[in-house]
Amino acid sequence: MNRKFATAFMLVPALLMLLLVAACNKIEYTQIKEPAYLRVFNDLNYTQNMDNKNNKYPSLCMIINPVFDAKGIPTGGQIVGDFLDKREPYAPPYPSHAGNSSSVQNPEYPGKEPVLVGPILNGFDLSSWAQVPSGKLRVVFYYRPYNSAPFFSLDESLKHDLLADTTIDLSTKEVYTLHVLQKDFITKKTGLLLRQENFYKLSLSDSLVYVNFYNYSAKGFAEADYSLKPQNVSLASFRSGIKDRMNVFLTLYDGQTNPTSAPIVTGYNGNYLCSINRNTDSGEVSPYNQFPLWASAGTDGIKTDVWQRFEFLVPGLDIVSNPYSKTNIGTSQTYANYASVNCLLNGKVTIGGNFYLSNGVFLPNLLVSLHSGVNNPQTFATVNTIEVVNSNIYLTTIQRKYPVPIYK
Template identity: 60%
Template sequence: MKTQRILHGVSVLGLFLILFTACTKIDYTQIDEPAYLRVFNNINYVQTMGSKDDKVPYFCMLINPKTGADGKFTGAEIIGDFLDKRDPYAPPYPSHIGNSTSLSNPEYPGKENVLVGPVLNGFDLSSWAQIPSGEVRLVFAYRPKNTVPFFELEERLRNDILIDTVINLQSKEVYTLHLLQKDFVKKDHGILLRQENFHKLPLSDSLVYVNFYNMSAKGFWEADASLKDDDYKLASFKYGIKDEMNVYMSLYESQEELSHYAATVKGYRGKFMATIRRNTNSDVVSSYASFPLWASNHANGIRTSIWERFDFFAPGMNPVTNPFYDSDRNTGSNWAVLNCLLNGKVGLTSNENGTLLPNLLVNVHSGKDNPRTFATVNTIEVVNGRVYLTTIQRKYAPPIY
């Protein structure tokens, strides 16, 4: 292989990072037939009496590791070190580059300075890393939560392997890999490799797309509440959701009124979106549901202030027959609520028990418009009482000033 000099890819939304970080040149290894890979660690550590002996899920990822005569790892073609649990929100630009406050990496490539994906069919893949296509050996090794690089650790600290497997990647294809707990009782772990298709679909610029997954471990929602994370931010999701759930969406007219009693966009109160079933094995991509970017009558074609609420209901229940409104009690995993608005850090009404994440719409300064609203493609994933949002945006032509 040969090396070339190239700057880390940055999306339009990520350009503001340049104002805060110096522009440096780095030597990269050229990959002739790359696949594009993004990795999330979905294993969370909960400090309870039942989990006090569990290992902290903090990893080094090795792709095509090298071994010595004794069979021990001596290096790897690609190293993704300090892999910590994922953030609740993965924005449509590589937000972790230049963040030096901690070595911990909430995803791969995340903070790693590596060759990243191109703009593919209009989608910016700068949050995906280029890796060799074909048959690839993949290892996740436990590591101490410190600042010492993996191969500088004492040898005795480099031999605790969680996953050692082989995956097959096609050239120029886009993959998302999830490290998961498969069985909550047995504490079994594994991976789920999903070959994405958003860049191949005939998607409209005027529609917002979202698909859903429940990647919770077997037995999680049935387990005793004392074994689960009691973080209040998880709200109604912290107990888990049942293995089959129906998802309904409501669109609210204005982010100046953040209440589920507020006015909704006509035709978008409790609209059915999808049925999801718990799955930690199948790599099938869920179908995307959509709604119009300019659904509100108050939208002007430049900006809209709508926000989204997603209700997850067990079969036989729906927003009309929901007995849990205005309740903060355990719903028996029959109902959970996700509110997507502003930056996800605001409160709703005092009796609102929904988890908060950012809006599916992106509002940014663009040309003479400040802000302008853009449609996105989104994935919402539920994993063991937590809910995650990944947003992808197309790369548009430069704005007119």
């Protein structure tokens, strides 16, 4: 046999074996015997203007139980959440960022991270929470450059810009949300807030929609000069922020095809829900408010087109006669006395000529409609959290396990 041919012939099985190994290569997950469930948001929504142009962009790296070298530079950790970027306005009821490789930047943890996630717990899908060890954990956050280089491959000079270093204590099989926050707008002090969730422990009805509210704004933001606040028109009435104590009102509308002409659902016109206080220190869970899934008299019990408008008013302002509801907030400010948010469709809505709706930020509907069983679509109730942070408002939606679709 020709020596060159024989050599090539012998290489074929080896190449096939390499291809087979490569094809079978998979991510090895570290098993956690007694896990807690953790989700992390970077709420540092800094904006660039002439007064803060030298502020560091809040791109972060989180390290749990870090390891350091002799010079105190981090070299690893038990859990690493790198490329933690500013959070997005909507955190949907499923890990929407998983598998998205268009960018390494991660709007939450675990988000894109290939880690073990939470189970279905008491009917709630915890796949947006990561499994982490329970017990006392040291957690550090470092500022990092906004680039695609992993934190531990950065130059040593870029790996010691510490934002926070603290210890948290997590109980086994409990659910937590960790926020990185600006605590004081004047001093620019930052810190962490850990909230132990309880939604999966409550006796909740499938025919009611639940929502609670938090004001995690920095001390002094509402009182700050308007020129120091974001000038993004899409923030609408939230550009000024909200005062430290606000009342929250709910109006339900029936019809998302043409929201400017959607009628108000009978009995749900500016209903008082609750009062909220600014708080960046306590992780206490706010009480959940509720409204019926089938509030509209015209629904068939399978699909509903109802959507929600929440209005935040400083105590003393009346929901009917407040001076801001008919104002074009794109050119006026509210002095932190009023803000509103419209929750309809997927939040990608443009309203022209209707000041009452256009003065509000747009976020997705609190109701989830999807193909389920023989129904396409079917509407489901959810559990929701709305958080105000300075000029931004965020919605997190949690769903129960839905019936498996049946395709014909």
